[in-house]
Amino acid sequence: MKDIARKTGLGLATISSYFNGGNVREKNRKKIEAAIEELHYEVNEVARGLKTNATRTVGVVIPELNNVFCAEIITEMEDILRGHGYATIVCDCRTDRKLEQEAVDFLSRKRVDGIINMPVDTEGCHLKKFLKTGKPVVLIDRKIQGAACDSVLVDNEKAAEDAIELFFRNGHRKIGIIGGPEEISTAQERVSGYRKACEKYGIPLEETLICREDYTIQGGVRGLERLVKRNPDMTAVFVTNYEMTMGAVIGLNELGMQVPKELSVIGFDNLQFARACSPKLTIVAQPTVEIAREAAGMMLKRLESGTEDSPSEYCTEKLSTEIIMGRSVLDIRD
C-alpha cells in the first residue's frame, strides 16, 4: 500500500479510503487503479484482520466431511455466507473429540468471527473457551444441554414415528431398528421415537429388535446382519442414518435377501441413493438445504447485529423431515 501511495503521491489514508468505499476524487481514483494494476497489488487480509479485529470468516466444525449429509449442508451454507462477504473455514474432526477441541481452538486462534458446529462432544466442553470471547456459535443437527448459543435441529422423534406408522399401516408388527450411538442426541431421539410409536400402536417392544451401531457404513452392514440373525420373524427394518442405510442395503445384497418380499426397509436421507436402489428405497429425508439456510441465517444475524444480543435469547429452530415413498415397504395385511 505504501508503494501505491508513493507512486500516486497520495497519502495512505486516501488509499485505504479507496478500498473501503470512502470518497476519493475521480482523478485520484484513476491514479490508484493504475498503480494497483502496475504493482499487482492485493489487499492483505491478515493485516486488515489484525487492525479491525474481525476476519469476516466463519469456522465450521463437523464430524466427517466425507458424509453426504454434512457435505450438502456445508455446500449450501458456504454459498450463503460467501454471498454476504464471509469466508468459511471447514474443519473435519473425524468424529474425534480431541480433534474437535483442537479444531475449535485453532479457529479461535485464527480469530474467526463465529463458529457453526455439528458437535461430537455432546457436553460441549470444546466450545466453552470460544464462547467466552462473546463470539457467536450456531449448533446444527445435535443439541447440547445448556449451551449458550443458537441451534438448528430436526424433529427426530417425529421422523422415527412416521416411519413406524408407515410400517404399521402396511401390517408390520415385527419391526427392527438400527439405531445410532447412545451418546448422540439424534440417535437417542430416533430410537425413542421408535419406542413411542410402538407403544402408540400397541406393538410389543422387543429388545432384540433394537440394535445400536455407530452411524457408519460398516455399522449398517453389521446391524442388519445381527437383526436378521436374531429375529427370523422380523418383517421390516428402519435404518436411522444415511451411512447405515447404505450399509444395510449392502448387507441385504450380500445376504441375497429380496426387498421388500423378504424384508421391508425404510432408510434415511439421500434421495439419489434411494432412487438407485432396486426397488427404489422409501426413506425419511432431512431438509438439508433448510438446515443450512437456517444456520447461516442465524449466524449472519448475530454477526451483523453489531453488538452482542442479550445472552438470554438463544433460539432453537426445529425442522421437519419428510417421507419419500419408494417401493421398499410391502403391504402384508391379509
Next chain:
Amino acid sequence: MKDIARKTGLGLATISSYFNGGNVREKNRKKIEAAIEELHYEVNEVARGLKTNATRTVGVVIPELNNVFCAEIITEMEDILRGHGYATIVCDCRTDRKLEQEAVDFLSRKRVDGIINMPVDTEGCHLKKFLKTGKPVVLIDRKIQGAACDSVLVDNEKAAEDAIELFFRNGHRKIGIIGGPEEISTAQERVSGYRKACEKYGIPLEETLICREDYTIQGGVRGLERLVKRNPDMTAVFVTNYEMTMGAVIGLNELGMQVPKELSVIGFDNLQFARACSPKLTIVAQPTVEIAREAAGMMLKRLESGTEDSPSEYCTEKLSTEIIMGRSVLDIRD
C-alpha cells in the same frame, strides 16, 4: 501478550520465546503458564501471520464439496497437513470458473502459504496471479498445459482401456460410453482410452455409442436413457465418473432394465456404492488415498524446502486405477 508480560514482570521477547520453543528459565516458564491460565490467553495467529508472512495454512479449491471423490481426497489431505502443523481452508467453487477465480483470489488475500487445486478452468487463468507470488500450487486430478506447478494425475486412458478390455474378453462388441465434458482433461482421456481400446481390439467405432454428459447424477440418467434408445443392440456400457454411474444405475432402475442380463455395466469409483448395487457393480476405482497423500506430500516438500526450488523441476505424478470386480458384466461368448 503485553498483559502477561506485565503480570509476570518479564519482557515481551521472553514470552514470545516461550511460545516458540525458545529457552526460558523454569521459574519463568511456570509464571508464564500461570498468567496464561489466568488471562485465558490465546495466541493471535492473525498477528503472527502478519509478522512472519506465513500463515501455516494451505488453501484447497475444488469444484464440488458434495462429491465423494473430492471429499475423500480432502479428508485425507487435511489429516496429513494437520499432522505437519498446517491448517486447511477448503473452497468449493460449484464448478464455476468465476467462483474459482474468486476462491483463489480470496485465498491469496488471506495469504495462504500454498494452494491445492482440482481445476475447473482448464486454461489455468485463475492461478496466474497467485503463481506470481512464488508460492507453490499442486494440481490434482486434472492437468493444465504449461502450468508452473506440480500435479497429481491418474492414468485415465489406461482406466478406460482396462474397462473395454474386460468387456471385450466377455464377448461384448457393442459397447457404449457415457463420457464427461469435452473440456475436462480426465474426460478427454477416458474417452480417448475407449477409442484406442476399440481400435486395438478391432471393435468398430460407432459415434452413436459415445455420449458426452456433464459428470452429474442427472447427466448419468440422461446419458443412459439416450444410449439405450439409440442403440437397441448395445450390450454393455462404461460410465466414466461416480456421479454419472449413480445416474446410470438410477436410469436402469427406472427403465426397469436388468443388469447384467439386458445390459452389462462398468462404473467408476466408490466401492461402497458398488457393493450396494444389486448385483454388485464392477467398477474402475481411482486411488483416492494415494492421490491425497501424494498431493499433500508435494505441497509439504515445497513448503518446507525453505527457499523456492528452481522453477524448472515441476513434477507430475501419474497413479494407476484398479478394476474391482462385481457381477455386472455378463459373459456373452457363445
Next chain:
DNA sequence: ATGAAAGCGCTAACAA
C-alpha cells in the same frame, strides 16, 4: 477530500 501519525499483537535482531 486528503495527509500525518498512532497502534492492532506479534516476532526478531540486537544488546545487555
Next chain:
DNA sequence: TTGTTAGCGCTTTCAT
C-alpha cells in the same frame, strides 16, 4: 536467558 526496539500492512482518529 532476558529486555528493548523496530516494524509487518493495514485502519482510523484528528488535523488540514
